Amino acid sequence: MKRASxxxxxxxxxxxxxxxxxxxxxxxxxxxxxxxxxxxxxxxxELAYARAVDPGGExxxxxxxHLAAExxxxxxxxxxxxxxxxxQYLDHPYRVAVLRFAPPAxxxxxxxxxxxxxxxxxxxxxxxxxxxxxGQGFELLGALQYPAHRLPVAAxxxxxxxx
Amino acid sequence: xxxxxxxxxxxxxxxITPDPTKAAESAACxxxxxxxxxxxxxxxxxxxxKPLLNEQQQKSLEHPFDYDSAIRWSNLPLGVVPRNGxxxxxxxxxxxxxxxxxxxxxLSACGLKLLDEIRLADDWLTTYDKRxxxxxxxNYFLTVLGTPDTKSPWMLQIGGHHLAxxxxxxxxxxxxxxxxxxxxxxxxxxxxASYAPLDxxxxxxxxxxxxxxxxxxxxxxxxxxxxxxGVVVSGVPSQLPTGGTDTGFPQTYPTGEQDRxxxxxxxxxxxxxxVRQAIESFASFPGKSIxxxxxxxxxxxxxxxxxxxxxxxxxxxxxKGSYVRIDGPRVWMELxxxxxxxxxxxxxxxxxxxDKHSDYxxxxxx
Numbered sequence: 001m002k003r004a005s006x007x008x009x010x011x012x013x014x015x016x017x018x019x020x021x022x023x024x025x026x027x028x029x030x031x032x033x034x035x036x037x038x039x040x041x042x043x044x045x046e047l048a049y050a051r052a053v054d055p056g057g058e059x060x061x062x063x064x065x066h067l068a069a070e071x072x073x074x075x076x077x078x079x080x081x082x083x084x085x086x087x088q089y090l091d092h093p094y095r096v097a098v099l100r101f102a103p104p105a106x107x108x109x110x111x112x113x114x115x116x117x118x119x120x121x122x123x124x125x126x127x128x129x130x131x132x133x134x135g136q137g138f139e140l141l142g143a144l145q146y147p148a149h150r151l152p153v154a155a156x157x158x159x160x161x162x163x
Numbered sequence: 164x165x166x167x168x169x170x171x172x173x174x175x176x177x178x179i180t181p182d183p184t185k186a187a188e189s190a191a192c193x194x195x196x197x198x199x200x201x202x203x204x205x206x207x208x209x210x211x212x213k214p215l216l217n218e219q220q221q222k223s224l225e226h227p228f229d230y231d232s233a234i235r236w237s238n239l240p241l242g243v244v245p246r247n248g249x250x251x252x253x254x255x256x257x258x259x260x261x262x263x264x265x266x267x268x269x270l271s272a273c274g275l276k277l278l279d280e281i282r283l284a285d286d287w288l289t290t291y292d293k294r295x296x297x298x299x300x301x302n303y304f305l306t307v308l309g310t311p312d313t314k315s316p317w318m319l320q321i322g323g324h325h326l327a328x329x330x331x332x333x334x335x336x337x338x339x340x341x342x343x344x345x346x347x348x349x350x351x352x353x354x355x356a357s358y359a360p361l362d363x364x365x366x367x368x369x370x371x372x373x374x375x376x377x378x379x380x381x382x383x384x385x386x387x388x389x390x391x392x393g394v395v396v397s398g399v400p401s402q403l404p405t406g407g408t409d410t411g412f413p414q415t416y417p418t419g420e421q422d423r424x425x426x427x428x429x430x431x432x433x434x435x436x437x438v439r440q441a442i443e444s445f446a447s448f449p450g451k452s453i454x455x456x457x458x459x460x461x462x463x464x465x466x467x468x469x470x471x472x473x474x475x476x477x478x479x480x481x482x483k484g485s486y487v488r489i490d491g492p493r494v495w496m497e498l499x500x501x502x503x504x505x506x507x508x509x510x511x512x513x514x515x516x517x518d519k520h521s522d523y524x525x526x527x528x529x
Contacts, residue, residue, distance in 0.1 A: 022389035022501070024396065049386040090396070124385040125499075127395045127411075143395075146385065148415075 022046065023092040024126060025119060029101075029141070030133040031155035036109055038099040040067075042118065043092050050122040059084055059095060068115040069101045072152065077112055078102040111154035120146045132156055192363075193447055197272030200450020202332040204268040205319065206311045212261040216249070220258075224249040228309030228317055233527045234409035236320060236327035237394050238343050238513060241297030244394075244407040248320060251282075252301020262305055269319055269330060273363070274448035277344060278303075280360035281326045287351045292505035297324065316526045330453055334524020337456040339449045340517050341409060343393060347503050347511035361498075361512050365480055367441040368487040368498045372478035374434045381425040383473040387486035390497045390515040392416075413529065416495060416519055423490050424473020438472055442489060445496045445516045457518060461494040470494065483510060493519045 023043035030037045040063065054062060060081035069077035082098035103109050119126045127145045131138040134156040142151045198204070213221060226232040226247050237244035254262055266275055282300030289298045302323050309317030314333055321328040325345040331338025350359045375381040392414050396407040417423050427438050442461050446454045460466060470491030477485040477500075485500040495517040503509035 046388065049388070122386050124383070124387050125389040125391045125393070143411075145391075145411075147417075 022125060023090070023094075025128040026089075027114075027116070027128055027130045028133070028138055029130065029153065031109055033109065035103070036101040036112070038101065040097045040099055040118070041087070041089060041094045042097070043089075043094050045092065046119050046123050046126050047095060050119045053122050060097065063097055063099075063118060066116065066118040066121060067099075069112045070115065071104065071107050071112060075104045075107060077104065077107075109155075111152065114144075114151045114153050115149060116144055116151070117146070117149040120144060120149065192271070192273035192276050193443075195272035197275060198266070198268045198270050198450040200269055200271070200330070200453035202311075202313045205265060205332070206313060208261070208265040208268045209307060209311050212258070212265055215258045215261050220249055220253075223247075224305065224307055226306060226308050228526070230527050230529055232306075232308050233318060233329070233523050234412055236322055236329055236341070236343065236409060237407050238325065238327065238345055238390075239394065239396070239407045240324040241299075241302045242295060243297075243396065246302075246304045246306070246323065248304030248306030250301065251303045251305060252299060265305065265319075266321065269321070269450055269453075270328070271447060271450050271454075274328070274450070277360055277448055278321065278326060278328075280358050281344065281346060282323070283353055283358060284346050284348065284351060284360060285324055287353060288347065288505050296504075298505075316524060318523070318526075328448065329523065330449055331524025331526055334521070334526040336518075336521030336525040337453060338521060338524030338526070339446070339453045339457055340522050341412075342445075342448065342516040343390075343514070344448070345511065345513040347505060348509065349511060361514065363447070364441075364444045364514055365498060365512055367437070367444040369478060369480045371434070371437040371441045371472060372474040372480070372485075372487045374437050375425055375430070375472055376474060376478045378425050381473055383424060383475045383486070383488065384422050385475070387475050387484055387499050389501060390499050390513050391488075392495060392497070392517055393513065393515050412522060412527070414517065414519075414522075417490060420471075422473075423471035424488065425471065426468070427470045427472060427491075428468030430472075435467065438467065438470065438489065441487075442494060442496065445489075445514070457494075457521070461491060466492050466494075476500070480512075481510075493521075495519060 023045065025043065026041040028039045051062065063081050064079060067079055069079055080100045082100065084095060084097045087094045087096045101112065103112065114130060116128060118128065120128060124146050127143050129143050130141045130151055130153060132141050132155060139156050141153045144151055216224060232247060235247050251262065266278060270278065282303055285298050286300040292298060304323060306320040307317065308320065311317050316334045317332055319330045327341065327343040329341050344361065346360045350357065394407055394409055395411065427435055439462055443458065446458050470489060473488050475486040476482055480500050483500055483502050487498050489496040498512060498514040500510050501513060503511045
């Protein structure tokens with residue numbers, strides 16, 4: 001699809017998706033050799049409900065209270081939050097955090113268990129879609145909705161780790 | 164460009180809380196003769212309809228009965244989720260009359276009334292919100308999945324932005340669900356006639372919520388900004404969004420007794436009656452041959468006793484985030500109050516009926 005027509009179609013979707021007042025979150029993983037890098041797209045409207053019941057600290061601190069990772073046998077990964085920016089997606093304002101998931105010494109980066117109740121600890125209909133980079137695009141790995149907060153994730157099988 | 168909102172806003176704000184008089188009017192369709200939902204007359208009506216369509220229209224009408232086609236319903240307008248099926252707004256008068264005979268055979272009087280009024284609500288929105296979202300009573304669709312007959316499984320889908328009828332015939336189990344319905348605005352007037360499409364359901368849920376609200380265990384934790392088991396849009400920024408259909412099927416449901424509300428078995432008879440009325444109001448749309456076996460199961464005393472009812476927010480359903488849920492051994496019914504889309508200071512309803520055992524007649528597998 002040509003860039004101009006994609007942009008036009010996205011514009012239409014943006015206007016139309018604004019018709020949906022309960023946007024969901026997107027966690028986009030990029031499995032690399034040393035760590036898993038990620039972007040977490042969190043809709044401001046739903047975040048406000050979550051922060052109303054858990055207002056402490058800045059956004060990175062909130063994320064770290066509700067986000068963790070561990071190996072399949074329970075060894076914790078190290079999660080850090082980098083830059084945070086504001087963005088729009090489909091007519092909704094989002095907050096976007098850059099994350100890094102680092103495995104414990106000796107553990108591979110190709111899979112881990114995501115432990116995540118960002119927003120879902122409060123908003124019962126909210127869904128976090130977890131996807132992983134595959135080539136130029138992303139592949140959906142799974143989704144989390146209350147009360148589920150654990151999701152085993154793995155690098156898409158047919159794609160070599162990018163770096 | 165949006166038009167002046169003063170009049171419609173006043174109309175709707177004046178009547179957000181369910182009106183018992185209107186609810187009684189809405190419930191009057193329960194006593195009316197409607198379609199029974201038997202497969203045979205629906206098959207016959209479809210057989211009479213199809214020859215009136217050209218080749219392209221027939222292709223639009225018919226799709227395979229498989230997972231991808233079955234889950235392709237939504238509570239989102241056409242601009243977000245294009246629908247399969249034959250667009251009702253494109254039918255000529257003869258075709259529309261024949262399509263109507265299909266609806267007459269499949270839907271109860273309440274179901275037909277809901278279809279008509281939800282389409283009118285979408286027409287009402289086009290008057291006041293000119294954004295290219297896809298509002299329009301014409302943007303409702305008729306779709307047949309599989310081959311309609313009286314023995315093998317097939318599906319009839321009728322729906323659009325705020326309505327999704329998904330009826331499965333000859334399936335493993337009775338197939339009335341998933342059944343999504345909503346309305347924006349909650350009340351409106353067209354040509355001097357007033358409409359409140361969900362008054363019977365919102366009224367029944369509100370009366371139930373008000374009755375159980377004093378019970379601490381009836382309060383559900385958390386915040387509700389939409390129905391919980393509905394459709395969702397997923398996506399990757401810079402790429403076209405996906406989803407917006409029933410990709411969550413098969414759903415998982417709460418288990419145990421925590422945070423599900425109060426058990427109906429513990430309620431006094433007058434409150435149990437309110438639960439029954441709420442269930443019956445949600446199940447009133449398909450013809451009785453479709454809904455009766457399900458109602459019989461939901462209202463079986465043992466099952467009803469094991470059903471939970473819970474609420475969040477305002478029991479009168481007068482504020483966004485207000486939510487009522489019926490969660491039984493197989494029934495799942497929920498209604499939420501959201502901000503209106505065309506005018507965010509106003510409100511609108513989303514409601515969903517699912518059956519934990521027989522969505523899509525038990526015929527669809529991922």
